[in-house]
Amino acid sequence: SDMRQMLATQSVENIQFLPFLATDANNLGWLGYGCLKRDPTLVAVNAVGAALNTLCVLVYLRYSPHKRRVLLRSLALLVPLAAGYGYAALAAGARLARLGLFCSAVTVAMYVSPLADLVRGDGHGAGAAAAGGTAAGAAVTPVQARVLRSRSTRCLSFPLTVTTFLASASWTLYGAQLRDPYIAVPNVPGIVTSVLRFWLFWRYPPGQDKPPRALPT
Numbered sequence: 001s002d003m004r005q006m007l008a009t010q011s012v013e014n015i016q017f018l019p020f021l022a023t024d025a026n027n028l029g030w031l032g033y034g035c036l037k038r039d040p041t042l043v044a045v046n047a048v049g050a051a052l053n054t055l056c057v058l059v060y061l062r063y064s065p066h067k068r069r070v071l072l073r074s075l076a077l078l079v080p081l082a083a084g085y086g087y088a089a090l091a092a093g094a095r096l097a098r099l100g101l102f103c104s105a106v107t108v109a110m111y112v113s114p115l116a117d118l119v120r121g122d123g124h125g126a127g128a129a130a131a132g133g134t135a136a137g138a139a140v141t142p143v144q145a146r147v148l149r150s151r152s153t154r155c156l157s158f159p160l161t162v163t164t165f166l167a168s169a170s171w172t173l174y175g176a177q178l179r180d181p182y183i184a185v186p187n188v189p190g191i192v193t194s195v196l197r198f199w200l201f202w203r204y205p206p207g208q209d210k211p212p213r214a215l216p217t
Contacts, residue, residue, distance in 0.1 A: 002157055003056055012064050019160055020060060021074060022109050024053035025081050029103040032085065033182070036096050041174070081106070100182030107186040158201060165194035 002015050027050035034042025057074065064070050084106070088099035168190025175184025 002159065003059060006059050006063055010063050012060055015060065016157060016160075017057075017060050017064070017070060017073070019157070020053055020056040021077050022106070024050060024057055025077050026103070026106045026109075027053060028081065029084070029099075029106045032088075033096070033099050033103050036099060097182075100180075104182050104186035108189050158206070161194055161197045161201070164190050165198070168194065 002020075006012055006015060027046040030042055031046040031050055034040075034046060061067055061070050084102035085099075088095050088102060168187040171187040172184050172191065175181070175187065
């Protein structure tokens with residue numbers, strides 16, 4: 001996993017920071033939504049997720065050579081998160097709907113965030129505070145162009161892709177079962193972006209861009 005790689009190499013090279021941060025914000029948002037909705041499944045899953053992703057953020061900060069930049073990006077995401085909670089708290093009658101809408105937006109940003117670093121052309125984990133575009137399809141063409149140009153998927157995390165696909169599919173089914181569009185709909189982009197990344201891994205397998213080993217003389 002990315003966590004194991006960071007601890008083993010004591011480096012964040014080729015590790016994306018934005019997915020950790022966006023997923024942490026996503027877990028915290030849905031934790032609040034689950035408490036308000038009194039859904040023990042949402043509370044339990046997102047409490048564990050928030051703890052694990054906060055640990056990933058701290059480990060990334062520990063080994064990152066650009067600690068000030070990482071802290072600024074974390075702060076830039078925490079401010080909108082606090083504003084979203086405030087926006088939901090001000091509506092007594094529509095608090096659950098507002099928080100659900102806010103969490104849906106954060107979820108879409110989380111699923112698009114692994115592609116956002118590639119759009120910026122940063123292969124070492126740097127990213128913006130929020131993903132660009134309003135749908136997963138907005139990032140498809142730039143990512144394909146960059147990966148096709150470099151013929152390398154080293155900037156993509158395969159464990160993160162598998163986890164994203166399984167999580168997004170599970171939450172889509174769970175939201176459909178509860179008839180809760182705030183849970184079901186925003187997780188669809190996670191399925192779409194994961195399928196795209198699976199195709200990129202199949203088309204450009206990791207390791208094919210390594211230089212050939214010199215023959216002994």
